[in-house]
Structures are given as C-alpha cells and as structure tokens.
Amino acid sequence: MNTMEQTDAHIMSTYGRNPIVIDEGSGAVFRDADGRTWIDFTSGIGVNSLGCGNAAWTEAVCTQVRKLQHTSNLYYHAPQAELAEKLCAMSGYKKLFFGNSGAEANECAIKLARKYSFDKYGQGRNTIITLVNSFHGRTLTTLAATGQEVFHNYFFPFPEGFRYVKANDIDDLHDKVDSSVCAIMLEYVQGEGGVMPLEQAFVDEVRRLCDTYDMLMIADEVQTGIGRTGKLFAGEHYHTRADVTTAAKGLGGGLPIGVCLANEKCADVLTKGTHGSTFGGNPVVCAGAVKVLEALEAPGMLESISEKGRYLRERLGSLKEVAGVSGLGMMLGISLRTKTAADVLNACLEKGLLVLTAKDRVRLLPPLTLTQAELDFGISILCNVLEG
Numbered sequence: 071m072n073t074m075e076q077t078d079a080h081i082m083s084t085y086g087r088n089p090i091v092i093d094e095g096s097g098a099v100f101r102d103a104d105g106r107t108w109i110d111f112t113s114g115i116g117v118n119s120l121g122c123g124n125a126a127w128t129e130a131v132c133t134q135v136r137k138l139q140h141t142s143n144l145y146y147h148a149p150q151a152e153l154a155e156k157l158c159a160m161s162g163y164k165k166l167f168f169g170n171s172g173a174e175a176n177e178c179a180i181k182l183a184r185k186y187s188f189d190k191y192g193q194g195r196n197t198i199i200t201l202v203n204s205f206h207g208r209t210l211t212t213l214a215a216t217g218q219e220v221f222h223n224y225f226f227p228f229p230e231g232f233r234y235v236k237a238n239d240i241d242d243l244h245d246k247v248d249s250s251v252c253a254i255m256l257e258y259v260q261g262e263g264g265v266m267p268l269e270q271a272f273v274d275e276v277r278r279l280c281d282t283y284d285m286l287m288i289a290d291e292v293q294t295g296i297g298r299t300g301k302l303f304a305g306e307h308y309h310t311r312a313d314v315t316t317a318a319k320g321l322g323g324g325l326p327i328g329v330c331l332a333n334e335k336c337a338d339v340l341t342k343g344t345h346g347s348t349f350g351g352n353p354v355v356c357a358g359a360v361k362v363l364e365a366l367e368a369p370g371m372l373e374s375i376s377e378k379g380r381y382l383r384e385r386l387g388s389l390k391e392v393a394g395v396s397g398l399g400m401m402l403g404i405s406l407r408t409k410t411a412a413d414v415l416n417a418c419l420e421k422g423l424l425v426l427t428a429k430d431r432v433r434l435l436p437p438l439t440l441t442q443a444e445l446d447f448g449i450s451i452l453c454n455v456l457e458g
C-alpha cells in the first residue's frame with residue numbers, strides 16, 4: 071500500500087485530505103518524494119511560523135532532544151522556565167499554564183474563569199459568553215464554547231454553561247450578560263469563522279462590562295497570536311488586554327504546545343491539583359518555542375509581517391475576481407465574486423500553491439518568515455487561478 075492507501079485504511083476519516091504526500095520542506099516550500107513542489111501559504115494551519123528548517127529552531131530542538139526529551143511536571147527544567155519567563159515578559163501576563171494544543175489552552179481558560187468566580191462568589195456564576203461563529207476547539211467543552219450550531223451535533227450531552235452573542239452586536243451582548251456570567255471569550259479575528267475581525271467598539275464594550283461586573287475577559291489567540299497579525303497578540307491592535315489569553319499553533323514552530331496566560335487578577339486561581347497535563351511544557355517543544363519568540367523579537371520582524379500582509383492584500387485586492395480581503399497581518403481571508411473557495415484551493419494545489427478555506431473564503435496563513443521571492447511566486451499562482 072502507498073502512503074495515501076495506508077492512511078485511508080487505518081486512520082479514521084475525520085479530515086478531507088488533499089491528494090498529495092508531503093515528504094520534506096524548506097522555508098515556505100514543501101516537496102513530495104518525486105520532487106514536485108508547493109509554496110506553502112498555510113503553515114500547517116498557522117503552525118510552522120518560522121517555515122521549515124529554520125536554523126535556530128532546528129538547532130535548539132535537536133540539541134534539546136539529545137540532552138533530555140521529557141520530564142514530568144513533577145520536576146523543574148530550564149527550557150520550560152525560560153519560555154515561561156520570556157512569554158510573560160513579552161506579553162505582560164503574570165503566570166501561565168502549558169498544555170499541548172489550542173483546545174487544551176481554552177479548556178484551561180474556561181476552568182480558570184469558573185474557579186475564579188467560584189472562589190469569589192460561590193456556586194451558580196459559571197456561564198461563559200462566547201460569540202456566534204466562533205471556534206474554540208474539538209474537545210466536548212470547547213465544542214460547546216464554539217458558537218456554531220454545526221458543531222453541536224452527535225456527541226450529546228454537551229457541557230452546559232455557554233451562551234452565544236452575535237459578534238459586534240452590542241445590544242445582544244447587553245441582553246445576554248446577567249449575574250450568572252463569569253467570563254466573555256472571543257477571538258479578535260474569527261479564523262475558522264471566515265477571517266472576520268471584531269469591531270473596536272464591541273471589544274471596548276466587552277472590556278468595559280468585564281471590568282464593571284468582575285467577569286474575566288478571555289481572548290482566544292490560538293490562531294491570531296504569536297506574531298500572526300503583525301503584533302505579538304492581536305489584542306494590541308485593539309489597545310486592550312484580556313485577563314486571560316490563550317495561544318498555541320505558531321508558538322511551537324511546528325511542535326505541539328498550548329498556553330493559557332493570566333494577569334495579576336487571576337494568575338493564582340489554578341492551585342496545586344486543580345489542573346495538569348502530562349506532556350504540557352515539554353522541554354523539546356519549549357526549547358523550540360523560545361526560538362520562535364526570539365525570532366519575533368528581532369528588530370523589524372513584526373513590521374515585516376505587517377508589511378507582507380499589506381502587500382498580499384494590495385496585490386490580491388486589485389483582482390476583478392476578489393470581492394474583498396479581510397483579516398490582519400498575515401491572517402487573510404479572500405472573498406470571491408464567481409468562483410468557490412474549494413475550486414480555488416484545488417486549482418492552486420494543481421499549480422503548486424497550498425491555501426486554506428474558511429467558510430466561503432480562501433484563507434491564507436503563510437509562514438511569518440516567507441521570503442519576498444516565495445511571496446511573489448505564490449501570489450503569481452493565486453493571480454493566475456483567480457483570473458483564469
């Protein structure tokens with residue numbers, strides 16, 4: 071059996087896979103075993119933030135795996151401590167918890183918010199408001215938090231305690247906040263929901279309500295965080311900081327990690343025995359993640375992400391087929407006039423470019439380190455497909 075046949079025969083068919091077998095990568099280029107190449111405008115859904123084979127990241131990961139691949143969280147180790155210190159210093163948060171994925175980071179945030187409220191106000195104040203069209207993960211609780219009916223199927227019963235507000239609808243927000251609410255959770259740019267940025271006035275009102283009623287504001291920055299939008303966190307575009315921010319995807323540069331960051335108000339809510347993760351904060355992953363953060367700290371790096379995003383937006387926005395380009399930095403959604411996003415994805419794949427879709431849009435999440443040549447090559451294929 072070849073790789074596709076082995077996969078289809080033995081792995082549950084939960085993904086709609088594209089019919090290519092990726093064998094290796096360098097920078098923003100993937101290659102199959104026959105030497106066919108693709109420019110990667112997906113970074114593995116926002117994960118390979120430094121592309122493939124980044125020298126500093128590869129060296130750090132390989133050195134650490136030779137030295138020590140894992141300890142439980144019953145002991146201390148330097149890569150975890152160094153990453154935690156760096157993340158707190160760069161973000162301004164006080165303490166964090168490491169897991170292995172975005173969903174786990176959000177589970178942690180949900181538990182933290184409920185315990186914050188329980189500790190201060192006792193039982194019954196446990197509802198979390200999330201937004202219609204949001205996406206927060208695939209565990210039962212993060213599915214329940216996800217404000218899309220399509221995800222609330224099959225797996226009953228779902229955990230209770232979530233209420234959905236229409237994004238940017240301040241009246242709906244006012245209607246849904248009551249004394250049972252302990253937190254409001256949002257994505258500044260709804261990624262899976264179609265690359266839809268929130269409006270400033272809505273974010274401001276969420277912050278104001280959270281401050282007024284002592285609810286925690288939780289920002290799910292699993293997709294928007296770690297430089298993706300041209301800032302360390304997308305909240306900076308809104309000049310706001312949530313009480314709790316989650317991140318994952320790009321932080322590990324290709325290895326699994328999730329993190330839940332908490333400010334002074336709630337940094338000490340999760341106490342000994344209330345939460346845990348066997349693999350969370352693994353030394354190899356943490357050693358790589360430190361290099362991702364160092365890359366983002368390099369002078370001009372965040373500006374270059376914004377600049378590449380602007381360039382993409384300009385080049386694509388001028389095409390007749392493109393009705394609009396949404397998003398921030400290098401997290402972009404292209405709405406189309408006549409073609410379907412799925413057809414564009416397939417045509418790009420044929421011509422040597424990998425893109426994503428979100429709802430009816432073509433979605434781009436290129437590696438943050440993409441070179442100008444890779445960018446131009448990818449854009450030329452996309453233009454060719456969109457104008458063809």
Ligand SMILES: Cc1ncc(COP(=O)(O)O)c(C=O)c1O
Nearest residue numbers: 171172173205206207261292293
């Ligand atoms: C905003 C957001 N939150 C959570 C998740 C879930 O992350 P993971 O698949 O790592 O569990 C995703 C994944 O796409 C996401 O985009």
